[in-house]
Amino acid sequence: MANSISARKRVRQTDKRAAQNRDRRSRIRTVVKDVELAIARGNRADAEVAFKAMEPELMRGVTKGILKKNTASRKVSRLSAQVNSLK
Numbered sequence: 001m002a003n004s005i006s007a008r009k010r011v012r013q014t015d016k017r018a019a020q021n022r023d024r025r026s027r028i029r030t031v032v033k034d035v036e037l038a039i040a041r042g043n044r045a046d047a048e049v050a051f052k053a054m055e056p057e058l059m060r061g062v063t064k065g066i067l068k069k070n071t072a073s074r075k076v077s078r079l080s081a082q083v084n085s086l087k
Contacts, residue, residue: 021064024061024064024066025061025066028058028067031050031053031054031057032054034050034053035047035054037050039082039083042086044086047082051079055076058075
């Protein structure tokens with residue numbers, strides 16, 4: 001249990017940041033899943049729209065420290081190749 005004022009504040013900050021990170025991570029997973037579902041359906045138009053929504057979300061995750069840069073770049077590269085392979 002935090003006893004000092006500053007320790008209580010740190011607990012509040014940690015809880016707030018953990019919630020924000022959880023929300024951001026969830027949003028990233030959702031947009032990636034949307035692209036993967038569009039690819040699985042074979043719908044190029046939907047896949048491109050979902051991909052354009054996904055890429056900035058992933059890069060925002062990198063900026064906020066949710067993902068590592070190479071992880072996001074690898075995900076973008078692989079999904080981009082799959083979208084481009086659709087007819």
